[in-house]
Amino acid sequence: MSAPSPTSGDLAWVLTPLLELPGVQHAVVATGDGLVEGASPGLDRASGERVAAMTATLHAAARAFTTAFTNAEAPQLAQTVVESDLGFAVVVPAGRNTTLALFAEPGAKLGDIAYQMQVQVTALTRAMHAPTRQSDTAARP
Structure with missing residues (x-):
């Protein structure tokens, strides 16, 4: 059985392959300042917004934590x-000012999930940097 297609946000298409992975329950594309760009259908609006906001906070805390250990500026x-008793929350940077986050159950294969997240980040980065297409009518003299 395949996972339902994401329904919320312009960038929700990037979530479909992740939601099809065994054990993945939810996924979100968020801006660096914590706004939802796309969310899996199992998350209601309020939950998606909380996840997006916490994704930004978690990522900032991880950077600060790394800096505390290494004295690296950025x-x-x-x-x-x-990791919790309920599963895994995974957050990856997905280009400039964008993150990709998901939640997977405890038995999920993190290696497979991490690989597919990077594949989707690459696709998302390409899509965000693709030149805008002009319609056929705009190209005609």
């Missing part, structure tokens, strides 16, 4: 993972 995070 560490570049590859991913932030929080």
Whole structure:
């Protein structure tokens, strides 16, 4: 059985392959300042907004935590993972001012999830940097 398609936000298409992975329950594309750009259908609006806001906070805290250990001014995070008895929250940077976050159940294969997240980040980065297409009518003299 395949996961339902994401329904919220312009960038929700990037979530579909992640939601099809075994054990992945929810996913969100968020701005660096904590706004929802896309969310899985299982999250209501309020939950999606809370996740997006916490994603920004978690990522900022992870950077500060790394700086505290290393004295590096601006560490570049590859991913932030929080493990609990309920599962894993994984956050990855997805281009400039964007993050991709998901929640997976305890038995989920994190290696597969991390790989697919990077595939989706690459697709998202390409889509965000693609030149705007002009319609056929705009190109005609």
